[in-house]
Amino acid sequence: MDARGPSSDSSPWMPFESRRRARDEKRDAVLRTAVHLFLEQGYHRATLNEVAERLNITKPALYNYFRGKEDILFECWALGQERVDDFIAGIDAAGGTGLNKLRKLIRAYAEVMTTDYGASLVRFDPRDLTEKNSRVVRAAKRSIDRTFRKYIADGIADGSIGPCDPKMTAFVIAGSLNWIGHWFQRDGAMSAEAIAGEFTERLTEGLAVKSTRRVASTPAKRKKSSGGTR
Amino acid sequence: MDARGPSSDSSPWMPFESRRRARDEKRDAVLRTAVHLFLEQGYHRATLNEVAERLNITKPALYNYFRGKEDILFECWALGQERVDDFIAGIDAAGGTGLNKLRKLIRAYAEVMTTDYGASLVRFDPRDLTEKNSRVVRAAKRSIDRTFRKYIADGIADGSIGPCDPKMTAFVIAGSLNWIGHWFQRDGAMSAEAIAGEFTERLTEGLAVKSTRRVASTPAKRKKSSGGTR
Amino acid sequence: MDARGPSSDSSPWMPFESRRRARDEKRDAVLRTAVHLFLEQGYHRATLNEVAERLNITKPALYNYFRGKEDILFECWALGQERVDDFIAGIDAAGGTGLNKLRKLIRAYAEVMTTDYGASLVRFDPRDLTEKNSRVVRAAKRSIDRTFRKYIADGIADGSIGPCDPKMTAFVIAGSLNWIGHWFQRDGAMSAEAIAGEFTERLTEGLAVKSTRRVASTPAKRKKSSGGTR
Amino acid sequence: MDARGPSSDSSPWMPFESRRRARDEKRDAVLRTAVHLFLEQGYHRATLNEVAERLNITKPALYNYFRGKEDILFECWALGQERVDDFIAGIDAAGGTGLNKLRKLIRAYAEVMTTDYGASLVRFDPRDLTEKNSRVVRAAKRSIDRTFRKYIADGIADGSIGPCDPKMTAFVIAGSLNWIGHWFQRDGAMSAEAIAGEFTERLTEGLAVKSTRRVASTPAKRKKSSGGTR
DNA sequence: AATGAATGAGCTTTCATTCAT
DNA sequence: TATGAATGAAAGCTCATTCAT
Numbered sequence: 001m002d003a004r005g006p007s008s009d010s011s012p013w014m015p016f017e018s019r020r021r022a023r024d025e026k027r028d029a030v031l032r033t034a035v036h037l038f039l040e041q042g043y044h045r046a047t048l049n050e051v052a053e054r055l056n057i058t059k060p061a062l063y064n065y066f067r068g069k070e071d072i073l074f075e076c077w078a079l080g081q082e083r084v085d086d087f088i089a090g091i092d093a094a095g096g097t098g099l100n101k102l103r104k105l106i107r108a109y110a111e112v113m114t115t116d117y118g119a120s121l122v123r124f125d126p127r128d129l130t131e132k133n134s135r136v137v138r139a140a141k142r143s144i145d146r147t148f149r150k151y152i153a154d155g156i157a158d159g160s161i162g163p164c165d166p167k168m169t170a171f172v173i174a175g176s177l178n179w180i181g182h183w184f185q186r187d188g189a190m191s192a193e194a195i196a197g198e199f200t201e202r203l204t205e206g207l208a209v210k211s212t213r214r215v216a217s218t219p220a221k222r223k224k225s226s227g228g229t230r
Numbered sequence: 231m232d233a234r235g236p237s238s239d240s241s242p243w244m245p246f247e248s249r250r251r252a253r254d255e256k257r258d259a260v261l262r263t264a265v266h267l268f269l270e271q272g273y274h275r276a277t278l279n280e281v282a283e284r285l286n287i288t289k290p291a292l293y294n295y296f297r298g299k300e301d302i303l304f305e306c307w308a309l310g311q312e313r314v315d316d317f318i319a320g321i322d323a324a325g326g327t328g329l330n331k332l333r334k335l336i337r338a339y340a341e342v343m344t345t346d347y348g349a350s351l352v353r354f355d356p357r358d359l360t361e362k363n364s365r366v367v368r369a370a371k372r373s374i375d376r377t378f379r380k381y382i383a384d385g386i387a388d389g390s391i392g393p394c395d396p397k398m399t400a401f402v403i404a405g406s407l408n409w410i411g412h413w414f415q416r417d418g419a420m421s422a423e424a425i426a427g428e429f430t431e432r433l434t435e436g437l438a439v440k441s442t443r444r445v446a447s448t449p450a451k452r453k454k455s456s457g458g459t460r
Numbered sequence: 461m462d463a464r465g466p467s468s469d470s471s472p473w474m475p476f477e478s479r480r481r482a483r484d485e486k487r488d489a490v491l492r493t494a495v496h497l498f499l500e501q502g503y504h505r506a507t508l509n510e511v512a513e514r515l516n517i518t519k520p521a522l523y524n525y526f527r528g529k530e531d532i533l534f535e536c537w538a539l540g541q542e543r544v545d546d547f548i549a550g551i552d553a554a555g556g557t558g559l560n561k562l563r564k565l566i567r568a569y570a571e572v573m574t575t576d577y578g579a580s581l582v583r584f585d586p587r588d589l590t591e592k593n594s595r596v597v598r599a600a601k602r603s604i605d606r607t608f609r610k611y612i613a614d615g616i617a618d619g620s621i622g623p624c625d626p627k628m629t630a631f632v633i634a635g636s637l638n639w640i641g642h643w644f645q646r647d648g649a650m651s652a653e654a655i656a657g658e659f660t661e662r663l664t665e666g667l668a669v670k671s672t673r674r675v676a677s678t679p680a681k682r683k684k685s686s687g688g689t690r
Numbered sequence: 691m692d693a694r695g696p697s698s699d700s701s702p703w704m705p706f707e708s709r710r711r712a713r714d715e716k717r718d719a720v721l722r723t724a725v726h727l728f729l730e731q732g733y734h735r736a737t738l739n740e741v742a743e744r745l746n747i748t749k750p751a752l753y754n755y756f757r758g759k760e761d762i763l764f765e766c767w768a769l770g771q772e773r774v775d776d777f778i779a780g781i782d783a784a785g786g787t788g789l790n791k792l793r794k795l796i797r798a799y800a801e802v803m804t805t806d807y808g809a810s811l812v813r814f815d816p817r818d819l820t821e822k823n824s825r826v827v828r829a830a831k832r833s834i835d836r837t838f839r840k841y842i843a844d845g846i847a848d849g850s851i852g853p854c855d856p857k858m859t860a861f862v863i864a865g866s867l868n869w870i871g872h873w874f875q876r877d878g879a880m881s882a883e884a885i886a887g888e889f890t891e892r893l894t895e896g897l898a899v900k901s902t903r904r905v906a907s908t909p910a911k912r913k914k915s916s917g918g919t920r
Numbered sequence: 921a922a923t924g925a926a927t928g929a930g931c932t933t934t935c936a937t938t939c940a941t
Numbered sequence: 942t943a944t945g946a947a948t949g950a951a952a953g954c955t956c957a958t959t960c961a962t
Binding site for chain 5: 253287288289290294
Binding site: 041042044045125127128164165168169171172173174175176177178179180182183195198199202203205206 | 271272274275355357358394395398399401402403404405406407408409410412413425428429432433435436
């Protein structure tokens, strides 16, 4: 009825296939709508009724695609996590100096933070998940954290990054990036790419050992500053 | 122990005063319990019933001190904001170079973020407030942001900070600090002061103009800093 | 019994229609139960729980049909008002002398007052409604008052009613009728029709211009009137 | 402290007396405030807190004068009832024709209806009272009804009132009068006396045997009242 | 006689979820 | 697959009333 194109009548599988595809498309639509609403209003204030309304279906229909509200929330998070996993895999595969990998990570992570699913990673509260899902989320968060620290440690080891405490540095960098998920507006003045670029620069300029940089930012400077502050 | 001084037995004011004090103390206790619970479980999952239970009173008793749940939430936020306003006023009064002020701001802000009321500033959702209160909160957030940008701009103007985009730099720094409110655990490995020191270093080391920097800061210092800071 | 006509078994509309009908019937049932309970116990003492119980459903089920308790109250009132509007329209359409119209109005109004929805008009308190609905109610009350006064004024003008102050006369008549809503019991000694007849006589016998009246309203007539009117 | 006047120091009884008087005055003040508020907002919406506030005392202080909210409500009603009982006793004592007594009753009752305590008789709901008090109220209502009917029957018997059904006639008259309690506003266009006069005329002009009436109710009288009204 | 504080009881409302169709 | 209807659970809030002082 709706097509000839990809699904010819001859195959008995095609309708099945197309039906499955249709189903997946609807599932995705639910997720897109849900994540948007959850971000817009907050998970608790957002109701499944409104999710359904925006999709022009009724609330119980959602239960064909998801087990419940929490399931939807978890899936939103999972989609964001998937993207992070993907580009981390890519960065790992590509190799390079620690600083190099860190810069790629920052850029990619910043860009993800400007998307709905990316913001899910930091705007949703794991305590709204079942214990089982919550554990998955916390494990993933720790994993991301480890990745940050590892790239930093790698950089220190390979000389591309000056000596510093990987743990704290990771906190500084990741916090800065995570916060993007809280303030970024798609219709704001800056593009996601521009932000990603800026953050990459800002967050690494103090770390790199380089001829240029060396002059500028040696660890030395730290002393004065802390002394004078208080 | 507490008496003799202002209130002898003969004074009719004593009971009244003590009542007042008791009242304020109770109000504070409610707030402390509430902010703790709100942070622990999230505002929506936390119920007034549990707040009351932890205080060994009943739910309606809370209404002697607050108009309702939202009122409590707003007060938590307000107490945090008060602290921020206070130290910003202090920094402004003390003066100094832009970099100097920025470093003080970072340290103080980081420390506040490790307290319950401080975390309130970034962990609670303004959309849970009435429109009126929400506006107050958003205005305060903008004001803090302006302060960050201003100190940076001041620093650029007075030469203590190298050229950079104050807006983005403020985002980077503030984001990093705000995130502390999300991960800091009082019983964690690092003290609030140590964290504040570290963040001050990390977040300004890329900003200071080079010549100055070189002399001042040796790597060694970092270790000391956490201890020697206070 | 109810079918064949518009809906044969083949029609896909039938189930939908029947669903719709079922829904309206249930809505009506809720209203009937609610108005009865509200009159029996008073709006404030009556709880939605008891409304639901009498309908053998649970409280939240009521929210499928109404927005809340106040909504139900308003609908009860509206149904009563509808009846009043209807018969006033009929009287206006039929025309006749002022006295004639007034008598019809009194009879119809009296009868409505003996019904649950009619009593709603005078037993419920507009202050229990939202401001918006309250205004609607007050406007309608004023409109009824104006109708009483107008018929009286018409009667004075066309000579069917002796000279009198329409405003006060309307107060006397309407008050008398409204009070029916407070004392009438369906299982009482007098039927609604009998009461309506009596009130029509009593409330107009002093108004008619004497010459006419003397002929018209012999005691005998009273008996006939209740029969002949309808 | 507050006086010398009525209570000289010499009598040990005086202070006691004056204290009792003060107490009674306060009790009365509570009642006046309460009845006003109850009429203004409705018994259920009105809170003891607001009653207390208007009296510049606190809620529990009310319990020194009354057993509770219901007690206050009952007392309000009782004060109104007292006035009705009083003037009925007066009318009975004075004697006269049935019509005469009825007219006096109507006038006095109408005037009472324009007072707060009078309106209490018809605006408050006996179902808000304890069963015991409720019975008292219902008995009193029946008694008033009987009085109306009796005067009418007396009038029929003594020839001052034409033949009619005393029961229905009483309903008509009493309803009309009771309704005054629902619409009268102290600051309205008409004075209580004017209303009482009008109602007396309107509600009896159809009852009096014609010969009598013609003499009794001259147009002049009617004219004055209605003219002055607007 | 009056107060601050606290309580118990109750009500409306919301919402995720289930079920028969 | 989708819907209308219904439910269970729970939460916030209000208020009359009590009690210790």
